[in-house]
Amino acid sequence: MVRNIQDAKRGFMRESTVMKIHYATGLAALFTVAVHIMMRLIMPFSMSLEYENVVANYQNVLYALLLESILVLISIHGFNGLRVMLLELRQDAMWEKFVFLFTLAAMLVVIGYGTRTIIIVNGLNL
Amino acid sequence: MKVFRDTQNSQDRTNREGLKGWLNPTHYGWERLSYWLMRLTGLFLLVYFVGHVYETSNLVGGVNAWNSMLELTQTTWGHIFLILVIGTSTFHSINGIRLIFAETARGLGKPGRPDYPYEAVSLNNIQRSGIWVALILAAAAMLYGSSILFGGE
Numbered sequence: 001m002v003r004n005i006q007d008a009k010r011g012f013m014r015e016s017t018v019m020k021i022h023y024a025t026g027l028a029a030l031f032t033v034a035v036h037i038m039m040r041l042i043m044p045f046s047m048s049l050e051y052e053n054v055v056a057n058y059q060n061v062l063y064a065l066l067l068e069s070i071l072v073l074i075s076i077h078g079f080n081g082l083r084v085m086l087l088e089l090r091q092d093a094m095w096e097k098f099v100f101l102f103t104l105a106a107m108l109v110v111i112g113y114g115t116r117t118i119i120i121v122n123g124l125n126l
Numbered sequence: 127m128k129v130f131r132d133t134q135n136s137q138d139r140t141n142r143e144g145l146k147g148w149l150n151p152t153h154y155g156w157e158r159l160s161y162w163l164m165r166l167t168g169l170f171l172l173v174y175f176v177g178h179v180y181e182t183s184n185l186v187g188g189v190n191a192w193n194s195m196l197e198l199t200q201t202t203w204g205h206i207f208l209i210l211v212i213g214t215s216t217f218h219s220i221n222g223i224r225l226i227f228a229e230t231a232r233g234l235g236k237p238g239r240p241d242y243p244y245e246a247v248s249l250n251n252i253q254r255s256g257i258w259v260a261l262i263l264a265a266a267a268m269l270y271g272s273s274i275l276f277g278g279e
Contacts, residue, residue: 023226030219045274049196051189058185071179078172085165089144114179121185 018080025077032070039063058121071114079107157249160257164221167214174211205275212271217264224256 039057040048047053057063083103087096143150151162184195198204227233228248233256235247 019229023222023229026219026222027226030222033215041274046200049200051185051192054185054192074175078168078175081168082172085148085169089148110176110179113183117179117183117186 022077022080022084025073025080029070029073029077032066032073035066036070055121058118059123061122064118064122067118068115071118072111075107075111075114079103079110082106155249156254156257160221160260163217164225167218170214171211171218205272208275209268209271213264213268216267217260220260220263221257224253224260227256228253 042048043053058067080103083099086099086103148165149162151159154161181195181199184191199208233250233252235250235252238247
């Protein structure tokens with residue numbers, strides 16, 4: 001039975017470690033997203049969004065890896081940020097546990113769904 | 127230890143304004159505005175990110191599905207939304223870097239004896255200039271984004 005916040009945190013990662021991961025994923029996402037945007041600007045913007053061009057991007061293994069990195073980095077950073085905000089609003093053991101599980105589940109769903117798109121468009125049909 | 131836990135538990139249940147307090151950007155200066163904007167832009171970008179992951183999944187449906195999705199976004203309002211994404215992501219990034227510096231105690235000033243009028247050395251011009259730089263760069267990025275999206279390229 002979880003009795004307070006200290007007990008709820010026992011067994012999870014330290015909050016200071018989680019925040020280091022938060023900052024590291026934020027910085028890494030900044031650079032990977034910058035490359036992603038530059039890929040849209042190496043030709044006229046509307047042309048870069050044409051189906052054939054986007055599929056060609058996805059079928060480039062390096063670019064597919066970049067997209068997967070962005071997906072994982074922003075999912076971790078974004079859903080941890082949401083967790084932090086929700087814990088600022090209210091603090092008790094049950095709420096903290098619920099928020100942790102909810103954000104973890106949402107993060108995994110988004111990563112799974114995005115990875116599915118990358119794999120299928122890349123040509124490695126599941 | 128027990129006394130500490132009891133005290134903390136009682137603090138957990140009181141002295142909180144909830145969503146109303148979180149949404150109030152006033153009375154606390156520029157740092158509070160920065161705190162408020164950081165969270166609002168973060169939430170907005172998370173919603174956009176999830177939408178973007180869903181939007182790009184239309185690629186799986188073939189060229190027709192992709193083009194009909196593009197028709198929804200390649201409108202004036204779609205472009206205005208994208209310009210907002212550019213501005214919020216720039217502010218969130220630059221202000222995030224400022225916060226990493228603050229977390230690692232860079233640019234906070236040296237601690238000193240608290241004398242009247244009790245101005246915290248951590249809330250100094252170096253930190254505040256980071257907020258201004260984030261706002262100015264966000265505006266510049268939005269202008270550049272507008273020129274690309276509405277420039278007809």
